[in-house]
Amino acid sequence: MTSISQQNKCLHCGSDSGEAILGINNEIFCCAGCRSVYEILNQNKLCAYYTLNTSPGIKMDEVASKSYYAFLERQEIANKLIAFKDHEVTHVNFYIPQIHCSSCLWLLEKLPQLHKGIVNSRVHYFNKEVQIVFNHKLITLKMVAEILASIGYRPEINLDSIASAQNEFVNSSLGLKIGISGFCFGNIMMMSFADYLSIGTLEPVIYHFFRFLSVSLSLPVLFYCASDFFQSAWNGLKIGVLKIDLPISLAIIITFARSMYEIANQNGLGYLDSMSGIVFFMLVSRWIQSKTYQKIFYNKDYRSFFPAYVTRINDRREEVIDLIESKTNDLILVRSNEVIPVDGILSKGKAYIDYSFVNGESQPVEVKIGDQVFAGGRQVGSSIEVVLTHEFSSSKLISLWNNSIFRTSKGVQYDKYDYLASVFTIVVLSLGLLSGLYWYFQDDTQKMWSSIITVLIVACPCALLLTKNFTQGNISKILSINGFFIKNSDVLMMFNRINTIVFDKTGTLTLPHENTIQYEGIELPEFIKEEIASVIKQSSHPLSMAVYKSFGSIKPFEVVHFKEHIGLGIEAWVNDKHVKIGSSSFVKSNSNISNGSELLVEYDGKYIGKFVCYSNYRKNAGKVMSELSKKYKLGVLSGDNESEKPQVRNIMGESAFIKFNQDPINKLEAIKELQNHGSVVMMVGDGLNDAGAFKQSDLSVSVTDKRVSFTPACDSVIHGDRLIKLASIIKFIIDAHHTIYIIFALSILYNMIGLFFALQGILSPLIAAILMPLSSITIIGLSYLWCQKLAMKNELISTQ
Amino acid sequence: MKIIIILVTLSFIIAFGFLIAFIWSVKSGQYDDIESPSHRIFFDQTETKN
DSSP states (O other): OOOOOTTOBOTTTOOBOTTOEEOTTSOEESSHHHHHHHHHHHHTTOTHHHHHSSSOOOOTTSOOOGGGGGGGGSHHHHHHHEEEEOSSEEEEEEEOTTOOSHHHHHHHTTGGGTOTTEEEEEEETTTTEEEEEEETTTOOHHHHHHHHHHTTOOOOOBHHHHHOOOOOHHHHHHHHHHHHHHHHHHHHHHHHHHHHHTTTTSOHHHHHHHHHHHHHHHHHIIIIITHHHHHHHHHHHHTTOOOTHHHHHHHHHHHHHHHHHHHHTTSSOTTHHHHHHHHHHHHHHHHHHHHTTTTSOOOOOGGGTSBSEEEEEETTEEEEEEGGGOOTTOEEEEOTTOBOOSOEEEEESOEEEEOHHHHOOSSOEEEOTTSEEOTTOEEOSSOEEEEEOSOGGGSHHHHHTTSHHHHSOOOOOOOHHHHHHHHHHHHHHHHHHHHHHHHHHTTOHHHHHHHHHHHHHHTOTHHHHHHHHHHHHHHHHHHHHTTEEESSHHHHHHTTTOOEEEEOIIIIIEEEEEEEEEEEESOOOHHHHHHHHHHHHTOOOHHHHHHHHHTOSOOOOOEEEEEEETTTEEEEEETTEEEEEEOTTTSOOSOOOOOTTEEEEEETTEEEEEEEEEEEEOTTHHHHHHHHHTTSEEEEEOSSOGGGHHHHHHHHOTTOEEEOSOOHHHHHHHHHHHHHTTOOEEEEEOSGGGHHHHHHSSEEEEEEOSSSOOOOSOSEEEEGGGGGGHHHHHHHHHHHHHHHHHHHHHHHHHHHHHHHHHHTTOSOHHHHHHHHHHHHHHHHHHHHHHHHHHHHHTTSSOOO | OTHHHHHHHHHHHHHHHHHHHHHHHHHTTTTTOSSHHHHHHHHHHHHHHO
16 A cells, blocks of 8 residues: 555545555545446546546446446336337436536537447436447346446436436427427518508508418417416415416416407507517516426435335345335345335444434444344444334334424415416506506496506516516526525525524534544554554444544555444454554553544553544534524524534534534424424424424525435425525525515506506507516516625626 | 418418428437537547648
């Protein structure tokens, strides 16, 4: 082993290679996993992978077991994944969440070079999917999955991915509708202009020709493009809700009817251009709104966290069964890095279970044979065998979802902008009718019709809706640049009401799976350090491995008489010295405070010190908290023990409340308690242990660190490294939302001016038809500029 | 002025051709993944270098 300076980054994954491993041509790797990927690629002349991007690889710390994809051999499981199969080739789609850059794309499309059985592979970057065509006479589905796993792209196959059906059709039909309505809008406009500019002087032949064309162009707009509005308005009416689509539908229908009336009476070409314009603009704004929302799945629940299949050991034979089929007393195999799917009792193997996702404990727990293991824990060490004591649905973790809070949906949060727009429409509609009545009693039927119709055209709430959709679209675009993703626009409105922010500790305030090891004790000479390190190296306990890593590269001594005491510690002889390392019940010490995250060391019969493992807190966490505390009440709910209370207090400041040892139900109750005292709570957390609190809170923000990770059902997702910007993100959202009101006011002003003339019956429908797109364009422009300005002010985008 | 009928018909036919092309491009899935083609265009260059 060669010593390498700390700055060296792994060629494959770019992580710091503390103890570097060298490749054939002296390349630097952080681990054997990364090197093996490089070797595979090198053999197959695929090293351009590393030239497209620096260190594009996926860290191979999770060494997949060979038999992980064994369940793909089962025909009924394979059939669920296979999209198409004939006598020679099979088409299959894999979801690979690790896809993140052009190198991934390049490599995955070069799969045929790795195995001649793979005919073709094509990546769908946006959906993180790869479609593989392979010759099933040369290669099996399982082998394809294993090839992918061997180069770091492990296909994710779980309950959810099998259950979900693809729903791309919705988007493509929206695109079609926009295209068709735009086409019709443009062409009708062209003819209408000729009509507007030469009122009454169009030659009859041309007039009839234009009339025919306009009407035939308007029909697809009315019956195809606008169908969503009618559908949604009608659905709303059926359940007695006044939806914003109702006034839009009314405007579309009335404009169309009035145009038909005019055309039938040979009185110009009507306002079919306005009608198709409304539809076109509304569809575009809807598209902009939907565009920013599709990247993340927000409604994941525990099902996406568990594997779809478990390996059952039956008469020493491994067989793969559906998780739901597993029964009490089944003996199942849990491999390294797999999640324990059901509560059970450990029957074989060394178990270090990482429960950080379930209860927020930062250190893996060592479990003795015969002790309970709980669903949701991840096995860190080697393979273990577990006898199930429950059925899947009655596991302790799953029972959280049976809590009543998960059965009640948050309820339709009413959209006050939609409401405002609806009220506005009703007011305008009744004004129109009143003025119609007035002119009727004045015996001026011409003015009566004119005023009713123009009022209706002017009163279309499109401008209001456009303001809302475009501004919210702009906001979410700026947010997504900053690593913050929202589920839908309703979420944005909640930010205004929040007055309390509650954080989780593990994985939220701290960096997940990153610890700092500190030695506390008497000063040690270099050779004793090396001796201790040599002993620690023998242990497979995760904490020992972390401590060993903290030594950097050392020359290990020979260790003899190594003995491991499960749950206690290790002892061994090195250079004729006895070394004992372990917990406080194993090594006698003078310090009495103890928690799960320290290793005490006894050297040559004397206690010399201990290694303490601290969580790494996010950089600048304290700064954000002090910024936030100016405006919000802050709190921490952690599932971990109290050992890090001083650090947490230091970050959160004096006024924050801090609670430790909270299980998921406690967290949920704590949030409820806050809400009962008038708090509107935003919950920031990660992991399953926050799922209950997420559901109870008024606004939930899930923190994710890996390029992909499981996020429980939540309203929004933030990248871990952007958490330091939380304060400015919140401020930006609130500021930007005020602009909606300003632009709202402006568009109402537009409408008022129009109404003023319309009610007197002196505004020709032509002017109304021109005013409509003009106001739309001003609004779109204003909303864009305003959002950019606010984003710059809050330093969310650069000022260039 | 009756020539306008022919002109409008012509322009309409051309525009209609583009509409058909657009519908075809949507239906054939060209808008399904607008991210990967922009990366793929670079791959050919690096390959010719090798």
